[in-house]
Amino acid sequence: MSPESTAPRGGPTARAASPASDDLTALYRRFGPAVHRRALSLTRDAEEALDVTQDTFLAYMKVRGTPRDEASPFTVLYQIATYRAVDRVRRRARWSGSLGPLSVEDEDAEDRRQEAATSHTGGLERVEALQDLALLTQGEDEDVLTVAVLYFVEGHTTEEVAQVLDMSRKTVSRMLARFAERAQKRSLRLSPGATP
Amino acid sequence: MSAGERRIKDALLERYLSDALAPEARGQLESVLAESAPDRARLEELRADSAAFLVQHPPGPLVARYEAAEPARRRPWWLLLVPALAASVLVGVWPRENPYTVKGTVSLVLHRKAGDGSARVEPGATLAPGDVLQFEVKAAEDGYVAVLSRDGQGTVTVYHPFGGTEAARYQATRPMLPAAIELDEVRGHEEVYALHSREPFALDWAVAALTEGKRLDAVAPRGVAVEHVGFDKR
Known part of the structure; x- marks a missing residue:
């Protein structure tokens, strides 16, 4: 290409990128690896994780400019990725009863829990717990689902969940308490006779 | 530590x-x-x-996919009517005696899990306790859906969103719902209902109507389409 050419760089068939495409490229470079790792950690499937990663960014581009976009990009992307990955898990999930009691601890109990090994840190146990939670979170919004996964499956304290999702601890606790109430009723339906 | x-x-x-x-x-x-x-x-x-x-995994393929979808958002408004017109024609020619007929804007097909796959539940099929069902709900547009049932004892269950009180978000490009329901021990005839609307809607009216033995299509609010199929459990 001569210095005087006005053709777009990259060859005669290249199209000039739109501002939105530039934004998407920048978002992907900044958050793509984290989104992918999130998807992979939940789906445990390389192909599904890549699909979820792309779907997450495409979904994010649709919520830009809406009230949802008021939260930080990391928070929104993280929630969308968690939601979509759990959706994949839900399609193959069967109830195992591994999740355990859906109780929300107070701050003192959480401080003590931090010093001890958390449940669901093992491989198979975590997979089963996530599958159970996937069944219980059907129909929940992305933010509630993400909070539930972080707390009940991945062992984060409410403070840590609040930091990851840029929410207040009070909001997290309230969301968990309301979710736990709904989920306990669902879990009775999924495993009749079992104590939640 | x-x-x-x-x-x-x-x-x-x-x-x-x-x-x-x-x-x-x-x-x-x-x-x-x-x-x-x-x-x-x-x-x-x-x-x-x-x-x-x-x-x-550089950003190129993702951006290409995004840009490929971009021109659709700038099509002339009248082109958006084409799929809606096609769907209305489809409604007109679908055999009315087919229980999975598309009525209004929603259709419902049941699938029974079999091994690693699934089989469509044909009209008049008999199912058994322990069978696992999935629901395929087809609607002309995105919006919100719910699937409910009334079993042989008159018990009403919200299958999707499971135990929910409001319809769940729905994408027309993903008709197979994520719900997988294992049938319980109650035998007899069971009716499963799919509801669809472009707007969010609560389910209390549907649960109440089914509990009283009423037909949902007779009491559904404006804008909520209803379809139902039945099966026997023995």
Whole structure:
């Protein structure tokens, strides 16, 4: 290409990128690896994780400019990725009863829990717990689902969940308490006779 | 806590690595990092993994996919009527005696899981306790759906969203719902209903109507389409 050419760089068939495409490229470079790792950690499937990663960014581009976009990009992307990955898990999930009691601890109990090994840190146990939670979170919004996964499956304290999702601890606790109430009723339906 | 144990969970390290922490939170985390070799090591692992990921999966294909969808948003408004017109024609020619007939804007097909796959439940099929069902709900547009049932004893259950009180979001491009329901021991005839609307809607009226033995299509609010299929459980 001569210095005087006005053709777009990259060859005669290249199209000039739109501002939105530039934004998407920048978002992907900044958050793509984290989104992918999130998807992979939940789906445990390389192909599904890549699909979820792309779907997450495409979904994010649709919520830009809406009230949802008021939260930080990391928070929104993280929630969308968690939601979509759990959706994949839900399609193959069967109830195992591994999740355990859906109780929300107070701050003192959480401080003590931090010093001890958390449940669901093992491989198979975590997979089963996530599958159970996937069944219980059907129909929940992305933010509630993400909070539930972080707390009940991945062992984060409410403070840590609040930091990851840029929410207040009070909001997290309230969301968990309301979710736990709904989920306990669902879990009775999924495993009749079992104590939640 | 031993010297080899990490103090920062991955989710927070991810936020830090993405430069998405508020200044105060970043300062606190960096103080912990300064004292924790295992967490610094993990951060470097994540950083290296990020670099490798972007080499193996650059943004180009994603951006191309996004741009390929972009022209659709700028099509003349009248072109948007084409799929709606096609759907209305489809409604007109579908055999009315087919219980899965598209009525209004929603159709419902039941699938029974069989091994690693599934089989469509044909009209008049008999199912058994323990059978696992999935629901395929087809509607002309995105919106909100719910699936409910009334079993042989008159018990009403919201299958999707399971136990929910409001319809769940729905994408017309994904008609197979994520719900998988294992049939219980109650025998007899069961009717399953699919409801669809462009707007969110509550389910209390539907649960109440079914509990009283009423037909949902007779009491559904304006804008909510209803379809139902029945099967016998023995």
